[in-house]
Amino acid sequence: MKYPILIAIALLSATISLEAQQKAPAAGVKTAAAPPAKGYVTPKTPWGDPDIQGTWTSDDCIGTPLNRPANLGNKAFYTEQELAQREGQLARQAAADSQEFAPTDARVGTGPPSHWAERARRPCKQTSLVVDPPNGRTPDMLPEARSRHVPEGAGNNNPKADSWEDFSYYIRCISRGVTGSILPVIYGNGQQIVQGKGYVMILQEMVHEARVIPLDNRPHESSNIRSYMGDARGHWDGNTLVVETTNFLNGKNGIGLNGGGTPTTDALKLTERYTRTDPNTLQYEVTVDDPKTYVQPFKVAFPLTQEPGYENFEYACHEGNYAMFDSLSGARAQERAAAEAAKKK
Amino acid sequence: MLNRWKASIFLTAILFILIGAVPGGAQARGAPATSNIPRMLDGKPNFTGLWQALGTADWDIRDHSAAPGPFYQLGATGAMPAGQGIVDGGEIPYTQAAADKQKENYRDRLKLDPEVKCYMPGIPRANYMPFPFQIVQSQRDIAFAYEYATSNRVVNMGKFKEGAVDTWMGTSNGKWEGDTLVVDVSSLNGNSWFDRAGNFQTENTHIVERFTLADADHINYEATIDDKTIYTRPWKISTVLYRRKEKGAQLNEFKCVEFSEELIYGDLKKK
Numbered sequence: 001m002k003y004p005i006l007i008a009i010a011l012l013s014a015t016i017s018l019e020a021q022q023k024a025p026a027a028g029v030k031t032a033a034a035p036p037a038k039g040y041v042t043p044k045t046p047w048g049d050p051d052i053q054g055t056w057t058s059d060d061c062i063g064t065p066l067n068r069p070a071n072l073g074n075k076a077f078y079t080e081q082e083l084a085q086r087e088g089q090l091a092r093q094a095a096a097d098s099q100e101f102a103p104t105d106a107r108v109g110t111g112p113p114s115h116w117a118e119r120a121r122r123p124c125k126q127t128s129l130v131v132d133p134p135n136g137r138t139p140d141m142l143p144e145a146r147s148r149h150v151p152e153g154a155g156n157n158n159p160k161a162d163s164w165e166d167f168s169y170y171i172r173c174i175s176r177g178v179t180g181s182i183l184p185v186i187y188g189n190g191q192q193i194v195q196g197k198g199y200v201m202i203l204q205e206m207v208h209e210a211r212v213i214p215l216d217n218r219p220h221e222s223s224n225i226r227s228y229m230g231d232a233r234g235h236w237d238g239n240t241l242v243v244e245t246t247n248f249l250n251g252k253n254g255i256g257l258n259g260g261g262t263p264t265t266d267a268l269k270l271t272e273r274y275t276r277t278d279p280n281t282l283q284y285e286v287t288v289d290d291p292k293t294y295v296q297p298f299k300v301a302f303p304l305t306q307e308p309g310y311e312n313f314e315y316a317c318h319e320g321n322y323a324m325f326d327s328l329s330g331a332r333a334q335e336r337a338a339a340e341a342a343k344k345k
Numbered sequence: 346m347l348n349r350w351k352a353s354i355f356l357t358a359i360l361f362i363l364i365g366a367v368p369g370g371a372q373a374r375g376a377p378a379t380s381n382i383p384r385m386l387d388g389k390p391n392f393t394g395l396w397q398a399l400g401t402a403d404w405d406i407r408d409h410s411a412a413p414g415p416f417y418q419l420g421a422t423g424a425m426p427a428g429q430g431i432v433d434g435g436e437i438p439y440t441q442a443a444a445d446k447q448k449e450n451y452r453d454r455l456k457l458d459p460e461v462k463c464y465m466p467g468i469p470r471a472n473y474m475p476f477p478f479q480i481v482q483s484q485r486d487i488a489f490a491y492e493y494a495t496s497n498r499v500v501n502m503g504k505f506k507e508g509a510v511d512t513w514m515g516t517s518n519g520k521w522e523g524d525t526l527v528v529d530v531s532s533l534n535g536n537s538w539f540d541r542a543g544n545f546q547t548e549n550t551h552i553v554e555r556f557t558l559a560d561a562d563h564i565n566y567e568a569t570i571d572d573k574t575i576y577t578r579p580w581k582i583s584t585v586l587y588r589r590k591e592k593g594a595q596l597n598e599f600k601c602v603e604f605s606e607e608l609i610y611g612d613l614k615k616k
Contacts, residue, residue, distance in 0.1 A: 053483060163614045173602055175600060203497055210497035221593070227597065312499075313512075314465075319459075319513065328610055329613050
């Protein structure tokens with residue numbers, strides 16, 4: 001147990017995704033990613049833009065894998081029966097979360113209590129977050145991308161802690177990138193949208209990102225100005241907010257959960273679409289195009305919902321990054337102990 | 346009798362309106378708000394835009410002479426420029442113990458200043474650091490995105506909400522007093538400083554900010570700071586926020602965590 005905190009987080013995520021695949025029943029299920037409500041009219045801001053403001057969360061698709069399990073083939077959605085099973089599973093999870101104390105005979109690990117995590121409130125219809133290509137899986141990577149270094153905590157299962165630079169940009173509390181900041185994970189899935197005339201701001205809870213998106217058709221910044229979150233430009237396509245983001249730094253975050261996976265390049269272009277389909281649902285879609293990493297563009301989509309009482313909290317990540325202190329100082333302590341032991345031999 | 350009272354209150358109110366003053370000296374410093382300012386459709390002033398303070402308050406919010414920086418290698422680029430402070434009356438009314446603590450803070454500033462470690466700047470410091478910030482004002486809430494450390498806050502314009510927990514950026518509740526946006530900031534965690542000179546606050550600090558558009562491109566900014574545990578009375582800062590008007594000016598990204606890691610974790614690196 002070299003890295004208890006990281007391992008606890010990994011275990012928790014694994015548990016959640018396992019549970020997402022197993023578990024059980026109910027009927028007449030209300031699902032996430034429902035089709036647009038009939039006759040729904042998108043509200044407008046006083047200055048006439050579609051109004052998509054509010055605090056939205058991707059919680060409902062927590063546990064839905066980015067890549068569809070290969071055995072499901074082109075099956076994009078669960079059946080009504082399977083969804084009913086999932087609803088029952090969510091109900092049991094909610095009951096377990098409401099327990100203030102663990103049962104006396106329970107196995108207790110170093111992980112946080114179960115109520116610490118955010119949960120889906122209704123089952124996610126989708127079998128994967130990737131919706132295109134039809135097999136629901138990210139396209140093949142180019143040979144040069146396959147050999148790209150993936151930092152710790154972002155998909156590499158062989159932790160070492162020589163330096164902070166061995167860890168992912170998320171573990172370092174720098175950024176999870178654009179897709180990593182909205183894909184559903186165990187907590188901190190909030191997206192607060194505030195609109196002004198000429199701008200949309202999207203405030204993301206985890207790593208306290210604030211994306212400022214101008215709507216005035218100005219060109220992108222110079223390609224010499226690059227960043228983790230890129231340079232965003234927006235416009236309205238009917239009632240849909242379309243955001244094009246370029247000018248990313250090369251080789252930082254990947255497209256996976258928490259910005260994990262193979263890092264994308266400076267050629268990355270993201271095209272996001274935000275469409276309000278009923279008062280409490282905002283359908284999210286992003287087309288990922290990185291010609292230096294993937295053989296073809298692909299689409300990820302899932303619903304965001306507004307939930308009573310759900311709000312963003314300040315995620316002071318770097319300010320309280322004890323995991324980094326502990327991982328580095330733990331590794332140095334082990335080295336000292338090993339050196340002492342070697343001397344005694 | 347009652348009618349005479351009413352009449353005199355009414356006349357006093359008229360008089361104040363005519364001379365453009367507000368009782369209690371709450372008016373923002375500088376020119377009174379004019380009609381020539383951007384407004385929302387409901388008539389409220391519209392603060393949407395990219396703003397930045399000038400001056401040297403980020404070094405020291407009090408009046409200060411030029412001084413050498415801590416590293417001779419940086420030469421003139423590392424030195425502190427002289428500047429007028431933004432504290433009304435010049436001095437911060439610290440208690441004796443707090444005044445001593447500020448001096449210690451200054452002496453150990455490279456170790457203690459949250460800015461050095463890329464921690465969130467808190468309020469009011471975020472507003473006059475040498476970085477721009479973007480305001481996006483909706484018909485309801487008002488969002489602030491600061492370039493430094495990607496810090497941000499949303500000013501709640503609805504029903505007053507207590508902060509659920511203490512935070513670096515605090516909990517901001519706003520209301521309108523005429524054309525002035527008044528923001529009550531509470532639930533601060535007390536770890537923030539006001540500047541690089543060690544001027545500090547605590548978790549008991551309560552701040553009331555006032556934003557008033559002097560014209561389309563200038564905000565008169567004031568903040569009243571109250572904390573009986575370290576100040577002998579409430580005190581006030583006043584400065585001006587300027588609209589960034591350069592062609593293509595926009596908020597950029599200053600994720601400074603990676604510029605602070607060697608400093609914070611350097612001694613834990615594998616040798």
